[in-house]
Amino acid sequence: MSLDYLKDKVAIVTGASAGIGAATVKSLLNIGMKVVGFARRKERIEKLVDNHNGKLFARSVDLTKPQDILDGFDWVTKNVGPVYVLINNAGVYVSTSVLTGELDEWEKTMDTNFMSIAITCREAVKIMKINKIDGHIINVNSVAGYYDFGDPTAVMYRASKCALVTMTENIRIELARMNSKIKITTLSPGVVKTEIVLASGFSQQMSDGLYEKLPHLESEDVSDTIIYLLSLPQRVHITELMIRPLGEDFKNNS
Structure with missing residues (x-):
């Protein structure tokens, strides 16, 4: 299926300032979409590409704050247009356990990795329904949603990813029962080289x-996989997709 149907349509990408989010912003711009990046570091989004033909927009959004998210969607609808594609990419990893961890660490993980996505999905579907848009929501998850690393300090991260698998599937069912043609997908990569290790407080040496x-x-x-999902015919709905680096084996590589 040609991607021409998305030309000049609006996409929202969360966690757009670096890593997967930044790569996805560039890929969506390359197919002619208007792209709004949500992140706390707005200035980094604005510097992602030199010539975007007025199609790149950056909003400072703290995804742990529900009102920030609601205001972000409202701004996009009023100033750019109704959303056709939502890429929920933002995520954090905080090393914490249940028995020794702190409440604020748990809240940061769950608010970013799960609650923010519940809010963005609700808002996107609402806008798509009002505007009669057969859109696509892609929740960038992790193999941690399916695979137990056996690391107690990763429990909240993994719990947030398991919860996201369940929520995404239940949103799919709810949409199907509404006879909606809106697609929703859980995209779960294995290890991806991004800034998440540094953002978690580890050293550059440890990250390298x-x-x-x-x-x-x-x-x-x-981001190439996201473009592939968007290129499929309307009748094809990939609801879960896992992509891993060749040879991934945490037990042997740990």
């Missing part, structure tokens, strides 16, 4: 060592 040790994907591998 991790990616030297583990087979990993590049951010562009994930």
Whole structure:
């Protein structure tokens, strides 16, 4: 299916300032979409491409704050247009356990990785229904939603990803029962080389060592997969997709 149907249509990408989000912004611009990036570091989004023909928009949105999200969607609808594609990419990894962790660490993980996505999905579907748009929501998840690393300090991260699998499937069912043609997909990569290790408070040396040790994907591998999902015929609905680097084996690579 040609991607021409998305030319000049609006996409929202969360966590758009770096990594998978930044790569996805570039890929969506390349197919002619108007792209709005949500992130706290708005200035980094604005610098992603030199010549975007007025199709790149950046909004400072803290996804742990529901009102920020609601205001962001309202701004997009009024100033850019109704959303056709929503890429929920933003996520955090906080090393914390249930028995020794802190409440604020748990809240940060769940608010970013799960609650914010519940809000964005609700708002996107609402806008798509009002405007009679057969849109597509892609929730960038993780193999952690399916695979237990056996690391107690990853419990909240993994719990948020497992919850996202369940929520996405239930949204799909709800849409189907409404006879909606809106698609929703859980896209779960394995290890991807991004800034998430540094953002979690680990050193550059530890980050470099991790990616030297583990087979990993590049951010562009994930953004290319997103474009593939958007290119499929309307009758084809991939609801769950897992992509892993060749040779991924956490037990042997750890």
